Amino acid sequence: MKILGLNEKDSRFLLIVIFLTLATPVLLQPFPEGSGMAQFNAGYPDLMQRFAIFGIFAIGFNILFGLTGYLSFGHAAFLGIGSYAVVWMYKLLDYNVIWGLPLAVVVSGIVALGIGFISLRRSGIYFSILTLAFAQMMFVISYSDLFGRFVGTTITNGETGLQVYGNDPQVLLGATEPSSPHFFGIVMRENFWTPQFGDWQFTFNNGYYFCAVIAILAFYLSLRIFRSPFGLMLRAIKTNQNRLNYTGVHSRPYTLAAFVISGMYAGLAGGLLAAMDPLAGAERMQWTESGTVVLMTILGGAGTLMGPVLGAGFIKYFENIFSKINDNVLHQWFAWMPDGLEDAIVWVLHFFVGKGWHLTLGVLFMLVVIFLPGGLVEGGTRIWRFIRGTDRKEKTADATHQPEHVAYVAEKEEF
Amino acid sequence: MGILEVKDVSKRFGGLKALSDVNLSVEEGTVHAIIGPNGAGKSTLLNCFVGKLIPDTGSVMFEGHSLLGIKPHQINQLGVSRVFQTPEIFSELTVFENVMIACFAKRDGSFRLQPFKTVENETDIVEKAEQMLVDVSMIEKRDMHSASLSRGDKRRLEMAMCLAQDPKLLLLDEPTAGMARADTNNTIELLKDIQKQRGITMAIIEHDMHVVFSLADRITVLAQGTPIVEDVPEKIKGHPKVQEAYLGTAH
Numbered sequence: 001m002k003i004l005g006l007n008e009k010d011s012r013f014l015l016i017v018i019f020l021t022l023a024t025p026v027l028l029q030p031f032p033e034g035s036g037m038a039q040f041n042a043g044y045p046d047l048m049q050r051f052a053i054f055g056i057f058a059i060g061f062n063i064l065f066g067l068t069g070y071l072s073f074g075h076a077a078f079l080g081i082g083s084y085a086v087v088w089m090y091k092l093l094d095y096n097v098i099w100g101l102p103l104a105v106v107v108s109g110i111v112a113l114g115i116g117f118i119s120l121r122r123s124g125i126y127f128s129i130l131t132l133a134f135a136q137m138m139f140v141i142s143y144s145d146l147f148g149r150f151v152g153t154t155i156t157n158g159e160t161g162l163q164v165y166g167n168d169p170q171v172l173l174g175a176t177e178p179s180s181p182h183f184f185g186i187v188m189r190e191n192f193w194t195p196q197f198g199d200w201q202f203t204f205n206n207g208y209y210f211c212a213v214i215a216i217l218a219f220y221l222s223l224r225i226f227r228s229p230f231g232l233m234l235r236a237i238k239t240n241q242n243r244l245n246y247t248g249v250h251s252r253p254y255t256l257a258a259f260v261i262s263g264m265y266a267g268l269a270g271g272l273l274a275a276m277d278p279l280a281g282a283e284r285m286q287w288t289e290s291g292t293v294v295l296m297t298i299l300g301g302a303g304t305l306m307g308p309v310l311g312a313g314f315i316k317y318f319e320n321i322f323s324k325i326n327d328n329v330l331h332q333w334f335a336w337m338p339d340g341l342e343d344a345i346v347w348v349l350h351f352f353v354g355k356g357w358h359l360t361l362g363v364l365f366m367l368v369v370i371f372l373p374g375g376l377v378e379g380g381t382r383i384w385r386f387i388r389g390t391d392r393k394e395k396t397a398d399a400t401h402q403p404e405h406v407a408y409v410a411e412k413e414e415f
Numbered sequence: 416m417g418i419l420e421v422k423d424v425s426k427r428f429g430g431l432k433a434l435s436d437v438n439l440s441v442e443e444g445t446v447h448a449i450i451g452p453n454g455a456g457k458s459t460l461l462n463c464f465v466g467k468l469i470p471d472t473g474s475v476m477f478e479g480h481s482l483l484g485i486k487p488h489q490i491n492q493l494g495v496s497r498v499f500q501t502p503e504i505f506s507e508l509t510v511f512e513n514v515m516i517a518c519f520a521k522r523d524g525s526f527r528l529q530p531f532k533t534v535e536n537e538t539d540i541v542e543k544a545e546q547m548l549v550d551v552s553m554i555e556k557r558d559m560h561s562a563s564l565s566r567g568d569k570r571r572l573e574m575a576m577c578l579a580q581d582p583k584l585l586l587l588d589e590p591t592a593g594m595a596r597a598d599t600n601n602t603i604e605l606l607k608d609i610q611k612q613r614g615i616t617m618a619i620i621e622h623d624m625h626v627v628f629s630l631a632d633r634i635t636v637l638a639q640g641t642p643i644v645e646d647v648p649e650k651i652k653g654h655p656k657v658q659e660a661y662l663g664t665a666h
Contacts, residue, residue, distance in 0.1 A: 005533060229519050229537065230530040232508075236516050239507040246465070246503070247517050247576065248491030250525040257528055 010223060013305070017219055021212045024048055025204050032199030036332070039324060042317055045191065045205035046276075050316045052211035053272045056218045058296040058308030060265020063222055064258045065294070066303035067231060069238035073128045073290050074115065074135030078108040078263045080142060080285035082270025084155075087162045087280040094172040095164075095181050097188070097210075097275040101268065108267025109260050116259035120252055123241070135290055143282040161281030181275050183210055188276055207276050214272065218265060223305060225261070234258050238303075266293075295361075299368055301375025310376045318361050325353040418443040418584055418616050419464070424473035426459055426640075433459045434470065434640045441584070446610060446617045448627045451637035452661055457620045460637070461588055464618070465497055466490045477584065488525045494583035500592050502569035506562035510553060510572055513561050514544040517576040547575045551605065567598035574605060578613070587619045591626050603629055628652070636660060 003011045020027065029043030042048070057079065065071055085107045086100030093099050119130040141147060141156075148155035156162055164170075181188045188207035195202050225231045233254050236244045241251050274280050283289075292315065300311025330346045330353065337345065352360045372379045417440035426434040434456045441447040451457050462468040463475055466487045475482045482490055491497075505513050518540045523529075535541065548554040551571045556564065561572060570590065577585055590606070591599040603626055609615060610630075621627050627634060628648050635645045638660035644651060651657055 005531075007533075007535065224533070225530045227533050227535070228530045229523070229532055229534055229540075230528060232512060232516060232519070232534055235508060235512075236505050239505040240503060243499075243503040243505060244516070245487045246491060246497050246499075248488050248520040248525055248580065249516070250486070250488045253526040253528075261530075 004220065006223065006227075010227065014220060014223060017306070018216055021052070021216055022209075024051070024212070025202050025208065029200060029202055033201050034199060039329070040321060042321060043203060045189075045203055045208050047316065047320050048205070048208045049211050049272075049276045050320075051313045052208065052215040053269050053276070054293075054296065054312040054316055055309040056211075056215050056272065057266055057269035057293055058300070058312040059215075059218050059222045060262040060269070061293045062262075062297050062302060062304075062308040063225060063234075063265070064255075064262035065297055066308070067226070067234035067238060068255050068258050070120070070123065070255055070259070071128045071294065072119075072131040072259070072262070073287065073294065074119075074131035074133075074138075075262065075266045075293055076285050076287065076289035077115070077135040077138040078112060078266035079270035079273070079289060080138065080280070080282065081108045081111055082267035082272075083274040083280035083284055084142070084162055085267070086271040086274035087164065087278060090164045090181070090274075090278055091162075091168040091170065094170050094174070094177060095179065095278070096172070096177075097181050097183050097271075101271045101275065104267045104271030104274075105264045108270070109264040112260045112263025112267075113256070116256045116263070120255050120259060132287060132290070135285065136287060139282055139285040139287070142285055156280075156282060159282065161279055163279050181278050186210070211272055211276070214268070218268070219305075219309070226305060230254070230257070235303075295365060299365060299375055301377035304375065304377040307375045307377040314376065315361065318357055318364075322353060322357040322360060323355065327354075329353075417441045418478060419618065420474075420476040421460075421463075422474045422476070424460070424463060424470045424475065426456075426463065426468065426470045432640055434463075437473070437637075437640070437642055439635055439642065439645075441616060441618050442633070443616050444614050445632040446606075446619065446630050448619045448621055448631035448634045449637055450621055450624070450627050450634060452622070454639075455637040455660075456640040457622075457637055458588065459640075461586060461618075461620050464490075464495070464586060491520070491580070492525055494581075496577035496580050496582035496585050498570075498573055498577060498585065498587045498590055500588045502566070502573045504561050504569055504572050504576070506560075508561060509558050510548065510561050510564070511544060511557045513572055514547050514575050514579055515540055517579040518543050518547075521580040543579060547579045550578065551575045565598075566594060567601055570594075570598070570602055571605060574609070578609065578615075582615060585615050585617045587617060587621075589621055589623075590619065591621070591623055599623070599626065602626075606630055 001011055002008055003014065006014060025043050025048060028048065029041045031037035031041050057075070061072070061075055082104035085104040086097065089100035089103060115131065115134045119127055119134065122130060143159055145154060145156045145158040148157075178185070178187045186206050188210060191203050191205045193204040233244070233249060236249070237251050237255060244251050270284065273284070296311035296315050297308045298311070299314060300309065301307025327346060327350055330349055331342065334342045334345050350356070368375060374381075419439075419441040421437055421439035424434055424437040425432070437460060439449075449457055449460065459468065463470050464482060466482065466485055466489070469483050477493060477495060480493055482495070505516065515534065522540065545554065548557060551574055553568065553571055553575065556568065561569065564572060591602050594602065606617070607630065610617065619627070619630065631648055633645065634648055634651045635642050636651065636657050637643070643656050643660060644654055646654070
């Protein structure tokens, strides 16, 4: 079966992704309420929205980093720009997200064009440093509301963060309109179905499905880019930019296009964050946020289609679920042990849970980078091969779907 | 008038005079070899043809266009393709993808944004790339990772990429450097075939005499940055100046 201009294999792939995305509220709720494992359930709206939104962020980042190998350390700037654009549309027009989201994409695209134009004059580590510098400048500008002070009105509202106030114009606001973000009356924070099957409780949330549909579109678009002549050129840039230049291709417009596209994805993700929760703050632009998307992409598998989404889900899951495990929970788990041993184990694990979840993530990240340079996707592929008992040598036969690992920051010849 | 005209080219690196007053003319349809001992300035000269170096004085004209001060991709789009000393290919991509990139560059120019087309549906590109692989007898290796090819096959692949662009001038920088004898002979045969079938003008930088004498129609001998002799291969072989340049003066 072929759909939407894809070949058979990709069509099947897309259908699986669509199914998984739409079934997330069920799939992430495997444990019955009240059981000891219920805290590992992730099927609640706020977290699922984050999975979808950061999935979009990572898919876009992967178009730049995964395909061209250019490692940007400043993509959080676009995330923040997207959020500010959406909240401004709430303030000026009304709470319908239809105005803000396209604006978020356009504005972040324009800013990406400027930053990319300058940063892409260098490659390798110098490119990364330039993008980091730009993002930090943007962070400081928003945090201190520098533009706002310059023009005499607030733009980012500084460290308080941008939000909607009662005296904002909201010129399109109707009398019966919801007073929180909505899409033509579909209120994001409301659930449209909360079925209960025995002990299992599922939440189907408007906001999640809104993000999910956009995430599927974003994924489809990136799939098309991967299979296009444009995507081929981007992959050529990653392997040998020098040869590409001598083959008659001007690599810089290609990298710039990839940078702008990934900036627009990041702007969209930022816009969606504000569409779920009508706030925008400068902390969203901090460099740690840029680092997170790099981690997501590498953890999942840079240059693969599914990898970044998996990585995003993994990190957000850890951030929200692992951080909730505290010493009491640990004591419950190991209560069957002799007291001394129990205390000792809890004392060790204490550092890896709760606020220490970063430590677990760090260990996991090291293990993945050392043993699975292709990320979680490579891990999945290996397990699949092991189950089917196929020879590992087959790997070379399908470079499109399992590209080999390449060094990320390779200094390339300048032109 | 040759297809490539080099006039009074000089290049200094600090105190070292790498090239001084090089004059050279490559005639259309011929194989022109540039030979010389190590340090004669062969690679410097080649770098002046491909946009990597700009000479201090003189001019390099290709079909009436100056090649000085323009970028490598622009030079390629004028019809000058280049083969590197160590084969430069897209080693993370498949053999077929390598050739397709060259075909795209020929068809679409140096930049064209087409994110919604699908590579496998571009039938003209697919057919041409397949034809090129047949021509260099590598079609059965179509889906291999090009990193896993042998040195000789990498050279073949690089040649296929250059030929896919129908170049007017093919620059070869020591095409057999570091190759085993068998690979060298294969490469010579490949180049001879190409020359016979397509009549592409070639400029070869080489210091392997065996390669040069079996391929070239005309040879320029470079020594210490200056051409000392230019002639047909038969005359070069016994030329006293050439022997002097390669072996030094007799004591």
